[in-house]
Amino acid sequence: MRNQEIKILAIESSCDETAAAVVANGREVRSNVISSQIALHTVYGGVVPEIASRKHIENINQVICQAMEEAEVTLDDIDAIGVTYGPGLVGALLVGVAEAKAISYAKNIPLVGVHHIEGHICANYIENKELEPPFLCLVVSGGHTHLVKVLDYGTYEILGKTRDDAAGEAFDKVARAIGLGYPGGPKIEKVSKEGNPHAIEFPRAKIADGPYDFSFSGLKSAVLNYLNTCQMKGVPVIQADVAASFQKAVTDVLIGNAMRALDEYNMDKFAIAGGVASNKTLQEGMREACFKKGVAFYHPSPVFCTDNAAMIGVAAYYDFLNGKRDGLDLNAVPNLKLGER
Numbered sequence: 001m002r003n004q005e006i007k008i009l010a011i012e013s014s015c016d017e018t019a020a021a022v023v024a025n026g027r028e029v030r031s032n033v034i035s036s037q038i039a040l041h042t043v044y045g046g047v048v049p050e051i052a053s054r055k056h057i058e059n060i061n062q063v064i065c066q067a068m069e070e071a072e073v074t075l076d077d078i079d080a081i082g083v084t085y086g087p088g089l090v091g092a093l094l095v096g097v098a099e100a101k102a103i104s105y106a107k108n109i110p111l112v113g114v115h116h117i118e119g120h121i122c123a124n125y126i127e128n129k130e131l132e133p134p135f136l137c138l139v140v141s142g143g144h145t146h147l148v149k150v151l152d153y154g155t156y157e158i159l160g161k162t163r164d165d166a167a168g169e170a171f172d173k174v175a176r177a178i179g180l181g182y183p184g185g186p187k188i189e190k191v192s193k194e195g196n197p198h199a200i201e202f203p204r205a206k207i208a209d210g211p212y213d214f215s216f217s218g219l220k221s222a223v224l225n226y227l228n229t230c231q232m233k234g235v236p237v238i239q240a241d242v243a244a245s246f247q248k249a250v251t252d253v254l255i256g257n258a259m260r261a262l263d264e265y266n267m268d269k270f271a272i273a274g275g276v277a278s279n280k281t282l283q284e285g286m287r288e289a290c291f292k293k294g295v296a297f298y299h300p301s302p303v304f305c306t307d308n309a310a311m312i313g314v315a316a317y318y319d320f321l322n323g324k325r326d327g328l329d330l331n332a333v334p335n336l337k338l339g340e341r
């Protein structure tokens, strides 16, 4: 007789990480395998979609087999397959979706398509076993900056989002401009430790008609203008000061918007998610601001902040419990909106 445990095989291939995981009962990660293509894309200064798709194809079977082996399961033990079907790079997403559909069809295992941002939010459930909705979550990644009210498992209300660049995208672009290369976030964080965050006063954008919206393209331009002015005047650029001042400007805006939303919506739990959530300056700033308000603060470990399949497995589990099933007509949706089905 089968035990009551629900095991999800999860697949994530929306950008430059080919990932697979086995998650039991929603919050227990049995394996979490990530094959990163970062080294491959670094040469080009960013993710090249065509290369990403090809590499996903080469890696995906091996990554899934490893995830199953590490979890000591076979496909006969799997109750559902969770797969990211959007948003992301269409060619990259298609590899994971096609793979998930093939396994689902061959082994007659239910298929659950997962929204990538929902996955990032759900990463918080893995190590914070007591965390349950409702709570407020800030998703800050390379492609997204969303302030989201998590009303229930699978039910979200977007309070604000970026009008232009995502927070991680701004980190990546500024890193490139100051000669740090790709991926920018971790490099800016490291260099910032040697710099003065008050050295340069970069702008903090406020959006008049969207109190919880963000804008980072003006900040990115301000950094570029600063670098040009220094060059024209023959003034040396102190890379660490630029990095630290930029990082401070981004985190100030993220913290400011999140704290105002916590006040307005009277929420007592707050979580951050996505690649930028692994930034220690952001974490510490959020922790301190939440502490002052008596709000409980949550964040995932770095490995669950950046793209991984375990978070997709968690989201798929709650969707599966809610009765969500997808058919073999599931397709990649590159611009999928949160809350859409």
Ligand code: KG4
Binding pocket: 015, 140, 141, 142, 143, 144, 167, 168, 169, 171, 172, 183, 184, 185, 186, 189, 274, 275, 276, 277, 278, 279, 280, 305, 306, 307
């Ligand atoms: O969540 P993620 O792996 O992929 C997307 O869904 O976009 O996020 C990647 C982004 C990149 O822009 C990267 O520069 C940023 O997260 N990032 C960071 C840090 N680690 C990764 N940004 C700031 N500080 C970090 N420590």
Ligand code: ZN
Binding pocket: 116, 120, 141, 142, 274, 275, 306, 307
């Ligand atoms: Zn992501």
